[in-house]
Amino acid sequence: MWIIDDWTDKMEAMYHPEEEENEKRYCAVLIFLPGMGSISKLMRYLLKSSPCAETFRQHYLFIPFHRVTAGQHASRLFKRLESVDGPRIKCVLATNVAETSLTIPDLRYVIDCCRQKVKKSKNYLEVWWAGKFNCLQRRGRTGRTCSGTCFHLIPEKMFHFGLPEQLEPNIAREPLEGILLQSLCLSNGRLIRGLDELLTFYKNLPHDPETRRVVLSASMLREAGALDKA
Structure with missing residues (x-):
């Protein structure tokens, strides 16, 4: 009704x-x-x-x-x-x-x-x-x-x-910096090394974010000193 x-x-x-x-x-x-x-x-x-x-x-x-x-x-x-x-x-x-x-x-x-x-x-x-x-x-x-x-x-x-069938998943809407840091913490900083491994990690998710967003978030974290530049 x-x-x-x-x-x-x-x-x-x-x-x-x-x-x-x-x-x-x-x-x-x-x-x-x-x-x-x-x-x-x-x-x-x-x-x-x-x-x-x-x-x-x-x-x-x-x-x-x-x-x-x-x-x-x-x-x-x-x-x-x-x-x-x-x-x-x-x-x-x-x-x-x-x-x-x-x-x-x-x-x-x-x-x-x-x-x-x-x-x-x-x-x-x-x-x-x-x-x-x-x-x-x-x-x-x-x-x-x-x-x-x-x-x-x-x-x-x-x-x-007028309503969407479903809302976009959180990973498609939210900034990735926090999610990226959580991923690194869960892996103790060992399982994900370098941008290529990071992109591969996200590609395995049910709703993988756009590559450009991952690259931009990683760049912002490096500039802030939260992620190694290596």
Whole structure:
């Protein structure tokens, strides 16, 4: 399902106080966001500024799920909500770390912003459109333990014709200086000697970088004194 309007009312509608005997009395919602900053911002809005804030505070349990907080909230993430007086809906706000190998009990709804952070420079992450494959992975988080619905926050036409099938692998996007140094460290500086061996090493990777990028990165490391000139 594709929606581009305000969806907080849809989240509020997921709470069914009149359905006491219905299997939907307790359920989970998984919202995919680009990063921890957007997770914190959305939580503040839903709990403090949203017109539905009172409902969210009383009946929703919000759990941030990021690579930094994953271990901290694991027990709450996989525990079913069963208390009559407690929250009825578990709302997990996650980055793309939750795309695979994650099964949340009673997950009936996935809300996907269709975006993620990608590394475009040495120390900077940019918010970018996710690949279609990533969006389908996110959709697949629901429907595992019960029937479910996925909302993609993007026009359907853009989903089919505007998103890339898959994002380029990290080695094709990121600067190679750090990756090159890691390769040398893993080999203890012995397995890779000279530019020719370095190029051969990268050619054996599933997604080998362009030769000119490897040469340029090696040159920059030599100039910085991080790589022998021999």
